[in-house]
Amino acid sequence: MIAPARYAERIGEAARLTARAGLDALLIGVGADLRYLTGYPAMALERLTMLVVPARGPAILIAPRLEVSSARACPAVASGFLDVVTWDETEDPVALLVARLGAELALPTTGIRRVAVSDRTWAIFVLRLQAALPSAIFEVASTITRQLRMAKDAEEIALLRLAAEAADRVIGQVSHGRLIGRSEAEVSREVRERLVAEGHELAEFAIVGSGPNSASPHHEASGRLIQAGEPVVLDIGGTLAGYTSDTTRTIWVGGDDPALAPDAEFVRLYGVLREAQAAACAAVQPGVTCEDLDATARRIIVAGGYGPQFFHRLGHGIGLEAHEEPYLVAGNPQPLQAGYAFSVEPGIYFEGRYGARLEDIVVCGPVGPLVLNRSPLDLQVVDGR
Amino acid sequence: MIAPARYAERIGEAARLTARAGLDALLIGVGADLRYLTGYPAMALERLTMLVVPARGPAILIAPRLEVSSARACPAVASGFLDVVTWDETEDPVALLVARLGAELALPTTGIRRVAVSDRTWAIFVLRLQAALPSAIFEVASTITRQLRMAKDAEEIALLRLAAEAADRVIGQVSHGRLIGRSEAEVSREVRERLVAEGHELAEFAIVGSGPNSASPHHEASGRLIQAGEPVVLDIGGTLAGYTSDTTRTIWVGGDDPALAPDAEFVRLYGVLREAQAAACAAVQPGVTCEDLDATARRIIVAGGYGPQFFHRLGHGIGLEAHEEPYLVAGNPQPLQAGYAFSVEPGIYFEGRYGARLEDIVVCGPVGPLVLNRSPLDLQVVDGR
Numbered sequence: 001m002i003a004p005a006r007y008a009e010r011i012g013e014a015a016r017l018t019a020r021a022g023l024d025a026l027l028i029g030v031g032a033d034l035r036y037l038t039g040y041p042a043m044a045l046e047r048l049t050m051l052v053v054p055a056r057g058p059a060i061l062i063a064p065r066l067e068v069s070s071a072r073a074c075p076a077v078a079s080g081f082l083d084v085v086t087w088d089e090t091e092d093p094v095a096l097l098v099a100r101l102g103a104e105l106a107l108p109t110t111g112i113r114r115v116a117v118s119d120r121t122w123a124i125f126v127l128r129l130q131a132a133l134p135s136a137i138f139e140v141a142s143t144i145t146r147q148l149r150m151a152k153d154a155e156e157i158a159l160l161r162l163a164a165e166a167a168d169r170v171i172g173q174v175s176h177g178r179l180i181g182r183s184e185a186e187v188s189r190e191v192r193e194r195l196v197a198e199g200h201e202l203a204e205f206a207i208v209g210s211g212p213n214s215a216s217p218h219h220e221a222s223g224r225l226i227q228a229g230e231p232v233v234l235d236i237g238g239t240l241a242g243y244t245s246d247t248t249r250t251i252w253v254g255g256d257d258p259a260l261a262p263d264a265e266f267v268r269l270y271g272v273l274r275e276a277q278a279a280a281c282a283a284v285q286p287g288v289t290c291e292d293l294d295a296t297a298r299r300i301i302v303a304g305g306y307g308p309q310f311f312h313r314l315g316h317g318i319g320l321e322a323h324e325e326p327y328l329v330a331g332n333p334q335p336l337q338a339g340y341a342f343s344v345e346p347g348i349y350f351e352g353r354y355g356a357r358l359e360d361i362v363v364c365g366p367v368g369p370l371v372l373n374r375s376p377l378d379l380q381v382v383d384g385r
Numbered sequence: 386m387i388a389p390a391r392y393a394e395r396i397g398e399a400a401r402l403t404a405r406a407g408l409d410a411l412l413i414g415v416g417a418d419l420r421y422l423t424g425y426p427a428m429a430l431e432r433l434t435m436l437v438v439p440a441r442g443p444a445i446l447i448a449p450r451l452e453v454s455s456a457r458a459c460p461a462v463a464s465g466f467l468d469v470v471t472w473d474e475t476e477d478p479v480a481l482l483v484a485r486l487g488a489e490l491a492l493p494t495t496g497i498r499r500v501a502v503s504d505r506t507w508a509i510f511v512l513r514l515q516a517a518l519p520s521a522i523f524e525v526a527s528t529i530t531r532q533l534r535m536a537k538d539a540e541e542i543a544l545l546r547l548a549a550e551a552a553d554r555v556i557g558q559v560s561h562g563r564l565i566g567r568s569e570a571e572v573s574r575e576v577r578e579r580l581v582a583e584g585h586e587l588a589e590f591a592i593v594g595s596g597p598n599s600a601s602p603h604h605e606a607s608g609r610l611i612q613a614g615e616p617v618v619l620d621i622g623g624t625l626a627g628y629t630s631d632t633t634r635t636i637w638v639g640g641d642d643p644a645l646a647p648d649a650e651f652v653r654l655y656g657v658l659r660e661a662q663a664a665a666c667a668a669v670q671p672g673v674t675c676e677d678l679d680a681t682a683r684r685i686i687v688a689g690g691y692g693p694q695f696f697h698r699l700g701h702g703i704g705l706e707a708h709e710e711p712y713l714v715a716g717n718p719q720p721l722q723a724g725y726a727f728s729v730e731p732g733i734y735f736e737g738r739y740g741a742r743l744e745d746i747v748v749c750g751p752v753g754p755l756v757l758n759r760s761p762l763d764l765q766v767v768d769g770r
Contacts, residue, residue: 029508045708046701046708046712065696065697066602066603066697067603069601069603069604070603070605088696089696089697089698089714089715090714090715090716117508118508119507119508119509120507120508120509121507121508122504122505122506122507122508123414123502123503123504123505123506123507123508123511123523123525124504124505124525124527126508126511126512127511127523127524127525138508138512139512140508140509140512142509216454217451218451218452218454218455219454220455311450311473311474312450312451312474313474316431323430323431327431329474329475330474330475331475
């Protein structure tokens with residue numbers, strides 16, 4: 001639970017960063033930035049809803065009249081920190097927004113020179129805003145909002161932990177249940193139901209990749225029946241109280257035949273993966289860069305001979321969104337800071353044969369890592385019957 | 386089921402319209418336009434997926450390597466009509482896109498002068514594309530795609546009908562079940578479960594507004610307990626085989642006490658609403674404009690004395706999206722054509738007291754309306770016990 005007063009602080013901090021960056025305003029459409037700054041989980045609609053944070057003066061929330069009761073119910077508005085300005089069905093919300101912004105800044109429209117729009121604002125709104133602010137350079141708002149959102153506070157970390165623990169329980173339940181002879185899609189449905197039963201309001205993904213499908217990182221659960229003598233990748237997550245879980249375990253389904261135990265190649269591959277994942281987690285501390293962390297895991301996998309089989313980045317930030325900044329990828333020099341939360345998820349994939357991935361959510365603590373997921377990381381050979 | 390060859394026809398038609406409009410290319414990000422043109426239900430991700438339809442030469446689908454197996458599985462690609470160009474984790478997909486587009490058009494980057502991006506493309510992609518195509522004017526792609534998507538073909542109408550019939554069954558089931566003493570949220574959950582049980586893959590909305598909440602058009606289902614002697618607005622829908630249902634009925638919960646029958650004001654209000662909705666549906670035929678249709682219903686409601694209480698547009702187009710073009714709103718001179726599909730949903734709302742809305746999905750036929758929903762429109766007084 002985020003205290004309502006936090007939203008006023010966040011909007012205030014966003015306004016200060018906006019002014020300091022020399023921007024005239026931050027324009028925040030529907031999405032995670034809006035939820036972060038106001039607590040308003042607005043639906044994405046063709047009718048414009050937009051938080052306007054000017055470099056000086058109070059922020060306002062532009063909302064269609066039809067949505068006004070839910071807009072007023074969001075914590076930032078309900079607690080009196082933010083006013084709602086509504087527009088009617090036949091009004092032009094962009095003209096209204098530009099007029100209000102100009103009045104707030106005491107500038108003519110052509111005096112507005114630099115604005116930032118939230119990264120996921122729809123093109124239809126971006127292009128209309130550009131037409132209505134012809135003198136303005138447009139930038140993405142994440143240059144501002146990332147400075148706020150990347151470092152989670154104690155309440156956010158507590159929510160990420162609750163979500164991670166719920167996902168861990170589901171991994172445990174599904175790993176130890178029946179798998180052999182069931183389709184991936186059936187197991188995927190079970191994962192989603194269990195995520196909700198364990199407290200998630202939304203079960204967003206439930207990748208179940210068995211046998212050769214374990215080699216496809218974003219495999220959708222298919223009608224394929226799980227067999228004894230093969231690995232299964234479980235990559236699951238959703239949102240709990242607004243914050244996201246995302247964890248991956250790769251298990252081996254053994255059945256009752258010792259001949260169907262993991263083969264030597266898989267055991268070796270898994271060992272290299274396990275070591276790479278552990279090394280990257282252990283390396284987490286303030287000042288280490290995102291690309292360094294990626295390289296830490298990659299070096300071990302390359303040394304193990306699996307470099308070409310690890311063809312995605314190491315991980316992504318997590319919070320209100322399943323994928324957000326910072327991205328742990330080659331070329332990203334962003335240094336970690338205390339409170340940054342992200343996935344550490346190396347994978348090794350042999351197309352057509354099998355693959356494995358291990359993923360934990362890690363928070364950068366003041367002196368080292370805080371790993372939120374607790375499911376076993378050693379290779380689990382499960383019965384599956 | 387849309388035949389795979391239809392996607393090739395649609396892409397071809399989009400390219401012809403692009404050339405005819407003097408545009409250099411259509412750039413279609415993740416969303417309904419992409420589903421319409423390729424059948425690809427791509428996830429919205431921070432990694433760019435984009436269909437590029439040049440004014441001349443073949444279209445290509447840009448996709449991140451991690452998504453390539455699902456990209457290749459979409460009908461337009463699987464049936465050989467469209468090639469996928471993948472990019473790796475550390476590549477710049479926008480640079481790749483611009484290079485491929487320039488090569489296709491045999492133009493230098495600065496020779497690309499006008500492009501259209503799909504309306505819901507994220508700002509982060511729009512701004513990067515604008516930076517990479519500095520000589521280009523950017524427009525919204527709906528000027529092209531709406532010409533294709535507004536007029537549904539026979540297969541699409543059949544799918545809309547299936548979705549509407551399923552939603553009608555749910556309206557019938559819920560109206561005749563127990564309501565008194567249950568919370569709106571509980572009934573809303575029942576609606577969602579029933580939508581899925583009746584064939585929807587996704588139950589997207591289930592508005593249950595009882596008593597004073599019936600006066601809030603976009604009310605979210607709350608913890609309020611439904612009582613005898615009040616109206617309940619049920620506005621429900623989701624997607625079935627990719628196509629959307631959306632229907633509203635307002636019922637009166639009577640219980641067993643004749644004193645709790647609808648009051649005279651509600652009966653009068655409902656009668657005016659019923660007449661306005663019927664008149665607008667009956668007026669549907671090719672050539673009638675969207676604003677005319679809105680005015681047809683509005684005139685009756687104004688004459689009935691409820692003008693200020695009908696403060697939203699008459700309706701919205703429907704198809705792959707719950708809200709799409711054409712919008713039935715004052716100021717929209719778009720004439721209807723055969724195949725256009727849209728909601729007709731007037732409402733009358735007294736804040737703090739009660740309200741009512743009636744909504745059918747209507748297809749404009751060659752000479753008149755084809756109303757897809759069949760639930761009773763006369764005021765239903767249900768027992769609710």
